[in-house]
Amino acid sequence: MRRRDTLTSRLTRLVVASGLMVLVVACGPSGPPVQFLSIATGGTGGVYYPYGGALARVLTSKLANTQVTAEVTGASVDNLKLMQQGRADLAFTLADTLLEAAAGTGPFAAIGPVNARTVAVLYTNYTHLVTRQGSGIARVADLKGRVVSTGAPGSGTELIADRLLQAAGIDPRQGITRHALGASESVGALKDGKVDAFFWSGGLPTSAIQDLAASPGLTIALVPQDDLLPALQARYGSELYRAVSLPGGTYRGTAQPVTVIGVSNVLVASSRLTPELVEAITAALFDAKADLTAAHPEGRHLERATGPDTAPVPFHEGALRYYQARGWR
Numbered sequence: 001m002r003r004r005d006t007l008t009s010r011l012t013r014l015v016v017a018s019g020l021m022v023l024v025v026a027c028g029p030s031g032p033p034v035q036f037l038s039i040a041t042g043g044t045g046g047v048y049y050p051y052g053g054a055l056a057r058v059l060t061s062k063l064a065n066t067q068v069t070a071e072v073t074g075a076s077v078d079n080l081k082l083m084q085q086g087r088a089d090l091a092f093t094l095a096d097t098l099l100e101a102a103a104g105t106g107p108f109a110a111i112g113p114v115n116a117r118t119v120a121v122l123y124t125n126y127t128h129l130v131t132r133q134g135s136g137i138a139r140v141a142d143l144k145g146r147v148v149s150t151g152a153p154g155s156g157t158e159l160i161a162d163r164l165l166q167a168a169g170i171d172p173r174q175g176i177t178r179h180a181l182g183a184s185e186s187v188g189a190l191k192d193g194k195v196d197a198f199f200w201s202g203g204l205p206t207s208a209i210q211d212l213a214a215s216p217g218l219t220i221a222l223v224p225q226d227d228l229l230p231a232l233q234a235r236y237g238s239e240l241y242r243a244v245s246l247p248g249g250t251y252r253g254t255a256q257p258v259t260v261i262g263v264s265n266v267l268v269a270s271s272r273l274t275p276e277l278v279e280a281i282t283a284a285l286f287d288a289k290a291d292l293t294a295a296h297p298e299g300r301h302l303e304r305a306t307g308p309d310t311a312p313v314p315f316h317e318g319a320l321r322y323y324q325a326r327g328w329r
Contacts, residue, residue, distance in 0.1 A: 037090065039069070039092075041072065044072060045206070045208030046200075047203035048092040050207075051295060051296050056070040062288070063280055075155035076155055076156030077097055080101040080268075081114070090270075092267060093156065095121075100159070116270065117271050118312070119278065122266065122298070123301035130190065130221070133219040140165065141168040148196060149190075149199065151180065160261065179194075186198035213253055220252075223258075224260060226260070275318035278316045278318025280318075282323075286304060304323060
């Protein structure tokens, strides 16, 4: 009995000692704490989300002790509201939405100006107005009285859709039967005959519209908007909106180019982020152009800004340091 008790006692001491060793390892010296950053992107059917996911992977790999995640959101308006609330550190946004946020007007009137700062101008968004061939919708003005999706609530699509409808003389709330759907939901609604047309502001190609165009027995049509450019520029300035050609063949069944309204996409950072961190983020962004392009073709348009007057709101101090070190005066 004594021998057995001695063996049991030794085993007990060994287990306790092993546990203490594990505890010491777990509680011993560790490296710097991990900082977590959030990128507000958009819906899964658009460009922001795959672009933002690729950027999150790049930043996580390039920035020491940093974990970055890309969040699904309603897109531009929601992204800037999340930044104002301290729930997003970086965000994708359209330039027209960003100007409203900086001024604290439009959808931001209730929360006041958003203190977002530019990191980079990324690529141009093409305003898609998608319908079925044979719908009788050849211009935005033809939407009067029709069933239309104007984009997800809190999106830049919704803002530009309302502005285009107003420019065409249509009340965005009363002149159409309005549905507020994101890209993927809009595609499903058009396919099922629940809407006559939908707006989408995005890069090329947009995967959800590619899927729609490939649907058996359905041929899409893209509606031009160049007739509304003078009205938009008269009201919002000549720099914000421009005519861009959506190339023929971008989507199945659309052989001819269509002139639509273009607006820039901007990556912004919260003013709460340090200059050192944003400078590192900006450097990693441009170093990873190939990775971003592999995630989505719009990554190929990433270029360094040529001066401080090329963005709708001022550049973050950290981004300025990056650009000034590479030739800005």
